[in-house]
Each structure stands twice: as C-alpha cells, then as structure tokens.
Amino acid sequence: MLEIDHLRVEYSGKPAVADVSLAVPDGTVVCIVGPSGSGKSTLLRAVAGLEPPTSGTIRWDDRDLAGVPTHRRRFGLMFQDHALFPHRDVLGNVAFGLRMSRLSAGDAEARAREALASVGLEGFEHRKVRELSGGEQQRVALARSIAPKPRLLMLDEPLGSLDRALRERLVVDLHALFRSTAITALFVTHDQDEAFALADSVVILHRGLVEQEGDPQQVWRRPRTEFAARFLGFSNVLDARRVDGVVRCALGPVPAPDDSASGALRVAIRPDGLRVADAGNITGEVVGCTFRRDHFLTRIATPHGTFEVATAEPAAMGAHLSVALDPAAAVVLPAHADR
Amino acid sequence: MDKHRVALRGASTAARRIALAAVPVAFLAVFLLWPVGAIIDRGIRPGGALDLSGFRDVFDDPGLRHIVWFTFWQAAVSTAITLALGIPGAYVLSRYRFRGRSLLRALVVVPFVLPTIVVSAAFIALGVQESLLAILLAHAFFNYAVVVRTVGGLWAHLDTRTEEAARVLGAGRVRTFLTVTLPALRPAIAAAASIVFLFCFTSFGVILVLGGPRISTLETEIYRQTADLLNLRTAAILSLVQLAAVLAAIGVSGWARGRRDAALGLRSASETGRAPRGWQARAFLAANLAVMAALLGTPIVVMIARSVPHGFSAYTQLRTTARGFTEPPIDAVWTSLRYAVVATAIALVVGGAAAFALAHASRRRRRGAARALDALVMLPLGVSAVTVGFGFLITFDRAPLDLRTSWLIIPIAHALVAIPFVVRIVLPVIQAIDPRLREAAAVLGAKPRRVWREIDLPIAARAALIAAGFAFAISLGEFGATLFIVRPDTTTLPVAIYRLLGRPGATSFSEAMAASTILMVLTALSIMAIERLRIRDVGEF
Numbered sequence: 001m002l003e004i005d006h007l008r009v010e011y012s013g014k015p016a017v018a019d020v021s022l023a024v025p026d027g028t029v030v031c032i033v034g035p036s037g038s039g040k041s042t043l044l045r046a047v048a049g050l051e052p053p054t055s056g057t058i059r060w061d062d063r064d065l066a067g068v069p070t071h072r073r074r075f076g077l078m079f080q081d082h083a084l085f086p087h088r089d090v091l092g093n094v095a096f097g098l099r100m101s102r103l104s105a106g107d108a109e110a111r112a113r114e115a116l117a118s119v120g121l122e123g124f125e126h127r128k129v130r131e132l133s134g135g136e137q138q139r140v141a142l143a144r145s146i147a148p149k150p151r152l153l154m155l156d157e158p159l160g161s162l163d164r165a166l167r168e169r170l171v172v173d174l175h176a177l178f179r180s181t182a183i184t185a186l187f188v189t190h191d192q193d194e195a196f197a198l199a200d201s202v203v204i205l206h207r208g209l210v211e212q213e214g215d216p217q218q219v220w221r222r223p224r225t226e227f228a229a230r231f232l233g234f235s236n237v238l239d240a241r242r243v244d245g246v247v248r249c250a251l252g253p254v255p256a257p258d259d260s261a262s263g264a265l266r267v268a269i270r271p272d273g274l275r276v277a278d279a280g281n282i283t284g285e286v287v288g289c290t291f292r293r294d295h296f297l298t299r300i301a302t303p304h305g306t307f308e309v310a311t312a313e314p315a316a317m318g319a320h321l322s323v324a325l326d327p328a329a330a331v332v333l334p335a336h337a338d339r
Numbered sequence: 340m341d342k343h344r345v346a347l348r349g350a351s352t353a354a355r356r357i358a359l360a361a362v363p364v365a366f367l368a369v370f371l372l373w374p375v376g377a378i379i380d381r382g383i384r385p386g387g388a389l390d391l392s393g394f395r396d397v398f399d400d401p402g403l404r405h406i407v408w409f410t411f412w413q414a415a416v417s418t419a420i421t422l423a424l425g426i427p428g429a430y431v432l433s434r435y436r437f438r439g440r441s442l443l444r445a446l447v448v449v450p451f452v453l454p455t456i457v458v459s460a461a462f463i464a465l466g467v468q469e470s471l472l473a474i475l476l477a478h479a480f481f482n483y484a485v486v487v488r489t490v491g492g493l494w495a496h497l498d499t500r501t502e503e504a505a506r507v508l509g510a511g512r513v514r515t516f517l518t519v520t521l522p523a524l525r526p527a528i529a530a531a532a533s534i535v536f537l538f539c540f541t542s543f544g545v546i547l548v549l550g551g552p553r554i555s556t557l558e559t560e561i562y563r564q565t566a567d568l569l570n571l572r573t574a575a576i577l578s579l580v581q582l583a584a585v586l587a588a589i590g591v592s593g594w595a596r597g598r599r600d601a602a603l604g605l606r607s608a609s610e611t612g613r614a615p616r617g618w619q620a621r622a623f624l625a626a627n628l629a630v631m632a633a634l635l636g637t638p639i640v641v642m643i644a645r646s647v648p649h650g651f652s653a654y655t656q657l658r659t660t661a662r663g664f665t666e667p668p669i670d671a672v673w674t675s676l677r678y679a680v681v682a683t684a685i686a687l688v689v690g691g692a693a694a695f696a697l698a699h700a701s702r703r704r705r706r707g708a709a710r711a712l713d714a715l716v717m718l719p720l721g722v723s724a725v726t727v728g729f730g731f732l733i734t735f736d737r738a739p740l741d742l743r744t745s746w747l748i749i750p751i752a753h754a755l756v757a758i759p760f761v762v763r764i765v766l767p768v769i770q771a772i773d774p775r776l777r778e779a780a781a782v783l784g785a786k787p788r789r790v791w792r793e794i795d796l797p798i799a800a801r802a803a804l805i806a807a808g809f810a811f812a813i814s815l816g817e818f819g820a821t822l823f824i825v826r827p828d829t830t831t832l833p834v835a836i837y838r839l840l841g842r843p844g845a846t847s848f849s850e851a852m853a854a855s856t857i858l859m860v861l862t863a864l865s866i867m868a869i870e871r872l873r874i875r876d877v878g879e880f
Contacts, residue, residue: 050778070781071789077782083775087797096793097783148783 001025002047002152002186007056008208009039009046015054016042018208024152029178029185031199033192035231039208040188041080044154047186048077060151071100076150080157082141084129090116090140091125097148115147116140118177135166142174146183155187159194171197192232196220204228226266226333234268234331235308241265247332250304251281251325256332264335271297271310273329280322282307286315352787356699360712363693363758366685367715369740370755374730375582375722381733382575393576403560403573407580410556413471413546414539417478421535422528424479424630425486431627432487433495435620436612443631444487450635451484452866453859454816455544456833460840460855461638462549464645469551477545480634482535489531490524495612497523537588541581541723543819544833548840557581558725562822565729575733578726585721639859646852653849654857666828668854671835675815676861678746678831682753682814683807689754690716690761690810691803695795697762698769720759727752728823746829752820757810764809768802769795808869812862832858 002024009017017039024030032040045051047058049070058065065073076097085093095112103111116122119139124132129140138158145153158174159167175198178185189195195202196216203213204227212219212228223229226237240249242265247256249267251274256265272295284302295310300321307323315321383391397403432444450458458477467473497520505515521528543558550559557577564574615624646653657669693716700709719727731752735742742748772795780790818833825834832854839851 045778048778048782050781069786070778071784071786073782074784075782077779079775079779083773083779085776085779085794096780096785100780100784100789144779144783 001061002184003057003059003062004043004047005057005059007043007046007058008054009042009051010054011042015039015208017046019056020205020208020210021056022203022210022213024184024186026184027182028200029183029187029198030201030203031195032186032188032203032205033190033195033231034205034211036190038205040190040205041156043205044077044156044186044188047152047154048075049073074148074151076145076148076153078141078145078153078155078158080160082137084137084140084144086130089126089128090121090132093129093140094143094147096144101148112143112147115143118146119143119173134162135170138162138170142177146177146181151184153183153185153187155185157189158187159189159191167191167194174198204231206231222331223268224333226268229268229331229333234270236269236271236274237333238267238304239264239335240267240332249325249330251323252327254325254327254330254332266333266335268331268333269325269329271295271308273326274307274309275324275326276309276311276315276321277324278322280324283320283322286317286319286321289315289317356696359692360696360700360708363689363696363712363716366689367718367755367758370731370751371719371722371727374734375726377734378575378578378582378726378730381571382579385572393572397573397576397580403577406555406557406560409554410540410558411584413474413478413556414536414542417475417482417539418532418536420475421479421482421486422532424634425483425531426490426528427623428483428627428631429487429491429494431624433491434612435615435624437615437624443628447487447631447635448484449863449866450480450639451482452812452816452862453481454818454833454862455481455542456548456816456818456836457642457855457859457862458638459545459548460836460851461642462545463840464642464852465638467549469549469553471554473549474542474546474554476634477549478535478539478542480638481545482538483631483635485535485538486531489534490527493524493527533588533591537585540588541585541725543723543725544837548837557584558723558819561725561729562819565732565823571733574729578729581723582721582726585723589721642852642859643856646849646856648845648849651853653846653853656846656850657853657857666830668830668835668839668850671830671832671854672857672861674829675832675858678750678753679811679814681747681750682757683810685750685754686757686761686810686814687803687807690758690806691765691799693758694762694765694769694799697766701770702774716762717759719755724756724817724819725823727755728820731820732823746826748824749821749829749831750814752824753814753817754810756817756820757813760809760813761803761806764806765799765802769799772798805869808865811865815858815862815865832861 004020004022007017007020008015020039020043022030032043034040042051046053049065049068053066060073085096088096091109091112094115095108098108098111099105113122113125116124119142121136121139121143124136124140129137132140142155142158145155159170162170171194177183178198187198199216201213202216202219204211204219204223206227211231212224219228220232223232223234229237238249238251240247240254242248242256242263245256247254247265247267251267251269254267276298282302282304284300284307286298287301287306288299289311290297291314292310295312296314298309298311298315298321300307300309300323302323309323382393383389385393428447432440432447458481462473462477462480465473467476501523502515502519505519506512510518540556541558542556543562546554546556547559547562550556555563557580561574561577561581564570564577615621658667660667693712697709697712697716700712731742731748734740735748742751776794777790780794781787785793816833817831818837821831821834822837825831830838836851836854836858839847839854
C-alpha cells in the first residue's frame with residue numbers, strides 16, 4: 001500500500017505539489033485528475049523517486065522510501081508519450097525491466113512475449129518502435145511497464161496523445177487489464193472520462209493541493225468545492241443563501257444537505273440540470289447555441305448571469321427563453337471555496 | 340543507513356564524472372597548452388626575460404610583412420571565389436530535382452575530405468603548379484562542399500512561399516533573390532564564408548606544394564623558418580601572429596553567426612524541391628553541373644590517369660626503395676594505417692570522454708565548467724596544424740617528456756586535430772537523448788551505471804563509429820603537423836607523397852600520382868564506411 005503524507009515538491013522555490021496526502025490500497029486503482037499544471041505529473045515523479053520531495057513522506061507498506069533510489073523501488077511508470085527506447089526493438093523494450101531484475105535472458109524474453117501478448121501485440125516482437133502507430137506505441141509502453149510485475153503501476157496521461165476513438169477503445173482494454181490482474185495503480189489524466197471509467201477512487205488535484213477525493217460516482221455527483229464543480233462540468237454557478245433551513249438561489253429553492261452552513265452559499269448545476277420552461281424563474285436572451293452530439297448547448301444571458309442550458313432543439317439567437325431548475329441536479333457548495 | 344549508502348554512491352559517481360572530465364583536460368593541457376605555451380615563451384621571452392623586439396624585427400622585414408598581407412589576401416580571394424562558384428551550386432543541389440541528385444550531393448563532398456596533399460598532387464597533375472591560380476583553384480576545389488552543404492542545407496528548407504509572395508507583390512526574379520532569399524540565407528553564407536576563410540588562412544599543404552618557393556603564407560613560412568633556416572625565434576613569432584589572426588577570425592565568425600535573424604519558417608526539403616522548368620533553368624543547371632565536373636572532377640580524374648602512364652608500373656615501383664629514401668614508399672601506407680588506428684583510438688577516448696563530461700555538465704547547468712571545457716576541446720580547430728607540429732618539435736625534445744624517438748608522437752598529433760570533430764559529432768547525439776529514456780530505464784530497475792551502459796552508450800556508439808571514420812580519415816591525410824615531427828625511417832603516406840613530388844623525373848612523378856591515388860582511395864573507404872552507418876533514426880550529421 002502506498003501512503004503519501006503531506007508531500008511537497010518544489011521546483012526552484014515554487015511548489016508544483018504543495019501539500020498532498022493520499023493512499024493507494026493494494027489492488028485498487030486511484031486516479032488523479034486535474035488541469036495541466038496542477039502537479040499531477042510531479043506527484044508521480046516524486047513517487048517514482050525521480051523528483052526529491054521538499055518535505056513530507058512517501059511510504060510503501062510502512063517503509064519510508066526517502067533513501068530508496070528509483071531503480072530499487074520496483075514501481076512501474078508509463079511515461080506520457082511513452083519514452084520508448086529508440087535503439088531497441090519492441091521485444092527489447094518490453095524485456096528491459098526483466099533483464100534488470102537479473103532474470104536469465106531466456107526467461108526475460110519469454111515473459112516479455114507474454115506481456116506483449118497480454119496487450120494484443122503478438123508478432124510485433126522485432127518491429128522498430130519508430131515504425132509503430134501511436135496506439136501500438138502506447139501498448140508497447142504498457143507492456144514494458146507491466147512486464148516486471150511492479151508493486152505499483154503508475155501511468156502518466158497514458159492515452160494523452162491518441163485520437164478520441166482509439167482512447168475510448170483503450171480505456172476499455174485498460175479497465176479489463178486492471179480488473180483481471182488486480183493491479184495496484186496510480187494514474188494521472190486531465191480527461192475525466194478516463195478517470196471515472198477506470199478508477200476505484202478519484203483525486204482532484206488543483207494547484208498542488210487535493211481539492212476532493214472519493215468514490216468516482218460520489219465525486220461526480222457531489223463536488224465539494226467550486227473548483228471541483230467547474231472542473232466536473234458544473235458550468236452554472238450562482239450565489240445562494242440559506243434562510244430558515246431552505247437554500248434559495250435565483251432559480252428557486254434547492255434541497256440542501258444537513259451539514260451545509262447557513263448564510264452565504266453557492267449552487268452549481270450542470271447544463272443538463274437546467275431546462276427551458278414556459279414559465280421559469282428567470283428569463284433571458286439566447287446569445288449562443290452550439291451542437292454537442294446528443295444535445296445543443298444554449299447560452300442564455302439573464303440578469304443573474306449567463307447560463308448554459310442543454311436543450312434538445314437548437315435555439316434561435318436573440319430569442320427570449322425562461323430557465324428552470326431541476327432541483328435534484330443542483331449541488332450546494334460553501335461560498336468562497338475557490339482558493 | 341540507507342541515506343548513508345546513497346551518499347556514498349553519489350560520491351563515487353561524482354568521482355567517476357570528475358575522472359571523465361580529467362581525461363580530456365589532462366591530454367589537452369599536455370599536448371596542446373604546453374606546446375603553445377612553449378611557442379609563446381620562445382616568442383616573447385627568448386633569453387628568459389621579456390623581449391618583444393622580435394615582433395619589431397618581423398614587421399620591419401618587408402618580406403615577412405608581405406607574407407602576412409598575402410596570407411589574408413589569398414584567403415579572402417579564395418573565399419570569394421568559392422562562394423561565387425558554390426552558392427549557385429548550392430541552389431541547384433538543394434532546389435532542383437533531377438536524376439542522380441543524391442549521388443551528386445554525396446560526390447561533391449568527396450574533395451572536402453581528401454587530404455591536402457592529394458588535392459595538391461591532383462592540381463600538379465593538371466599542370467598548374469607554382470602559381471597563384473593553382474592555389475586559389477585548389478582552395479575552391481577543397482571548400483566547394485562547405486558552401487554547398489552549409490548554404491544548400493538551409494536553402495533546401497527555406498519556405499518558398501515567401502519568395503512566391505514577393506513575386507506576387509510585383510518583385511522580379513533578381514529583386515526577389517536580393518531582398519527575400521539572400522537575407523534569409525545570410526547566416527548560412529556568413530558561417531560558410533568564415534569557415535572557408537579559416538581553412539584557406541591556415542592552408543599549409545596546398546600552398547607549400549602548389550606555391551613553389553616564391554609564394555609563402557604564414558603557415559609555410561613558419562615551416563621554412565624552422566626546417567630550412569633553423570630560425571626558431573622568428574617561427575615562434577610568426578606562430579603567435581598566426582594564432583592571434585585565427586582567434587580573431589573565429590571571433591568574427593562567431594559574431595556573424597550569432598546575429599541570426601528571427602526564426603525562419605522552415606519547410607521539409609521535399610516541399611521545396613522541383614524539377615527545373617524552362618530552358619533558362621535547364622541551362623543554369625547544366626552550367627553548374629559543368630562547373631562541378633571541371634572544378635571537382637577533372638583534377639581527380641587526371642591524377643588517376645597520370646598514375647598509370649604505362650600500366651601499373653608506378654604502383655609496383657612504390658615497393659622499391661629509391662635513392663634518398665630509407666624505405667620503399669609502400670611502407671608509408673602501412674605506417675599511415677597503423678598511426679591512423681592509434682590516433683582514432685586516442686581521439687575517441689579523449690573526445691568521447693569530453694563529450695560525455697560536457698553533456699553531463701550542461702545537464703547539471705554547470706555553465707561555466709561546460710563552457711571552459713568546450714573551449715578547450717575546440718581549441719585545436721583554431722590552432723593550425725603547423726602550430727601543433729612546431730609546438731611539438733620544440734616541447735617534446737627534452738625532459739620531462741622526450742618523445743623524439745617515440746613513434747607515438749605522430750598519432751598523438753593526429754588525435755589532437757581529430758578531437759574537436761569527435762566531440763562535435765558525438766556531443767549533439769548525447770544531448771539529444773530524451774532524459775525520460777534514462778528515467779524510464781531507472782524506473783525499470785537500472786542503476787545509474789547500468790542506465791549509462793544501456794541508454795547513453797548504445798545511442799552514442801553509432802555516432803562514435805561515425806566520428807571514428809572521420810578521425811581515421813583525418814589521421815590518414817594529416818600533413819602539416821606530421822611534416823615537423825616525422826622521422827625519416829617511418830614516413831607517413833602524405834609525407835612520402837610530398838617527398839616524391841619534390842623529386843625530379845617522370846618516374847617519381849608517376850609514383851607520386853600512384854601514392855596519391857592510394858591515399859585518396861583509403862580516405863574514401865573510411866568515409867564511405869561512415870556513409871553506410873548514417874542511419875536516420877539516431878540523428879542526422
């Protein structure tokens with residue numbers, strides 16, 4: 001089990017990771033999401049031993065890793081853009097970690113072939129890595145990192161550079177691999193779809209701090225800060241107040257969890273939590289409408305701000321529409337949660 | 340306990356790194372700085388006390404003054420001729436697509452890697468010896484490839500659309516060239532011009548052989564003062580003048596290249612090339628092909644032809660010892676090959692260590708250390724071969740390091756000349772290694788030394804092989820330094836050719852041509868071995 005405790009990593013005085021504590025229990029997949037620059041990759045590099053922590057500890061099974069150099073940690077790291085060895089063929093790349101663990105050349109090769117087969121690349125053994133497509137390179141990189149059976153597998157934007165259709169297929173493959181091998185994994189992405197599809201637990205990282213962590217469904221439905229809400233697609237955020245136990249915003253009353261404080265609050269709603277109604281609470285003018293595959297995203301400017309509303313049909317520019325709220329889709333947040 | 344062990348390991352790694360940098364520093368301190376220091380000492384402190392009167396004597400001598408002037412003048416004129424012939428050639432080879440272009444591109448480079456003595460012999464074969472014209476043409480022959488490669492290299496990647504935009508806006512062909520193309524090419528032309536000027540300024544073999552007794556530059560005069568007049572003080576002062584001029588030229592060229600214009604929109608070469616269209620384009624192409632054939636092809640062809648006036652008798656004749664020689668000229672072939680192997684090994688060890696030390700220093704942002712070491716390993720480029728030879732002659736002739744009777748002195752001198760090339764070939768390849776490859780290897784369980792062996796070394800190895808080919812060719816052809824320190828009983832091939840050229844008679848002449856042809860073939864073979872190794876996925880050279 002990996003335990004990170006108050007980790008801080010600075011680059012020339014500036015914290016990339018400010019203060020992060022998290023745990024990855026054996027056999028679970030933890031996914032760190034966050035926008036670029038949030039410190040995700042630095043966190044992985046620190047766990048791998050490639051960046052020295054400024055303060056805090058990283059422990060594996062209660063043993064502090066501070067004095068353990070990268071090559072003794074027996075962790076796997078799949079790099080962003082893969083970092084395959086250009087001077088070795090596919091098999092040479094995959095067998096590398098096995099050779100380092102003092103396996104005989106024959107055993108190393110046999111296990112490398114197994115790893116290649118597990119990612120569906122039989123017959124690619126002697127191809128040059130430069131000749132592979134992006135998706136094939138990604139699979140070789142995955143095979144290379146899982147072949148030595150690392151105690152912890154880390155993946156840094158594993159699907160980052162691939163096109164959408166390929167990503168969606170590989171997410172399914174990764175999911176199957178994680179489940180079948182009961183691997184302990186920590187991976188990083190800026191793409192929430194990947195995170196929610198693969199993770200047992202999601203950590204939202206923002207400016208080097210943990211914004212929220214928890215079970216994917218819970219995080220997806222109930223962001224706890226305004227940053228997490230916006231990051232997860234709650235694009236409509238407006239002021240609210242709790243008066244006499246009822247939370248009210250400009251769009252009407254919202255069911256409030258018992259623990260929310262009284263006084264000034266914020267309410268966040270996804271575009272599909274709003275709808276166009278005949279007699280809504282607020283009326284505004286359509287200032288934009290874009291096609292989004294299964295719906296239209298209509299922007300409506302009102303005296304309370306501009307809302308993004310998911311609509312089934314396109315709306316005409318300049319039309320006046322009323323906006324209504326689906327109270328169950330609203331999330332109540334503390335005010336001024338934005339750090 | 341763990342931390343302690345890590346610290347210990349860090350210390351031993353640091354010690355290894357220091358040892359790595361110590362190899363080139365020690366080698367260059369002993370074999371470059373010491374001899375140059377000895378020359379300076381002899382020039383300004385002839386009697387043990389500071390005495391600059393020697394400089395006055397040299398500059399009061401109208402003959403020597405003329406030599407200094409002529410050295411600059413011939414280098415400037417040679418550079419102008421080379422640019423005038425080479426820039427159109429660069430255009431043709433970079434912008435026109437025609438059958439045989441890639442072969443021609445490779446052939447054009449051949450003269451540049453030929454030993455100076457072979458070039459000189461080839462022009463003597465043409466019958467233009469002992470004239471200024473011969474020198475200028477030989478310099479153009481030699482340096483044509485520098486212009487084609489440097490200017491053409493940029494030209495091939497220059498965005499043609501800026502020229503098309505100028506044409507659409509109403510500029511004529513000439514106007515477009517002068518206002519759009521030429522400014523974009525300026526950094527490459529400046530770089531090529533400064534390199535060519537430097538080569539011509541320090542040219543030795545060509546001037547010694549083709550200039551005859553009446554034409555002299557600083558380089559040949561240093562040799563004459565040393566070997567013929569035994570006037571070591573004047574030679575030392577001329578060496579200092581030469582050194583100052585070369586360093587000034589390097590400074591100017593660095594300044595010219597540093598003033599690069601804003602980033603150019605570069606395109607892949609395949610986008611900018613096109614077949615010549617219209618009779619003017621075809622005539623222009625034909626004219627340039629004719630220049631290449633006449634300038635570059637004729638001397639070599641005539642040299643080979645004149646080595647076989649009556650079959651291959653000149654080649655068999657090389658096996659017999661002529662009067663005035665202590666060994667048959669063919670022995671020089673084996674001597675040269677042996678020296679080249681040793682020189683290549685030394686250059687690879689010293690240059691390779693320097694390249695790894697430099698790469699590591701720049702990774703760790705040790706700018707000062709990196710810059711100092713870089714300047715030191717590049718210094719042999721600025722110090723002419725004659726200076727090296729002369730410095731060796733006056734330094735290693737007595738204790739503490741008496742190498743007069745050691746054959747090693749010659750490969751060491753050759754290695755010194757080759758080291759900058761080794762570093763310049765190997766270093767960029769090491770620096771281009773993605774740092775994440777090392778990290779990936781470490782994550783997969785490779786300890787630091789293993790990372791070096793598995794990642795850095797194999798990737799650098801191919802570059803090192805290419806560097807080895809160059810070093811081998813450089814050693815085979817080295818003439819200037821060798822002439823000072825060679826012993827009569829173990830002559831290198833270039834020195835043997837020089838002696839054969841100096842002997843009267845048609846037989847000696849054919850033998851010189853035959854020996855030159857052999858040297859040319861050996862050089863071409865070592866360069867061709869390089870070309871076979873040039874593989875795109877590691878880097879382009």
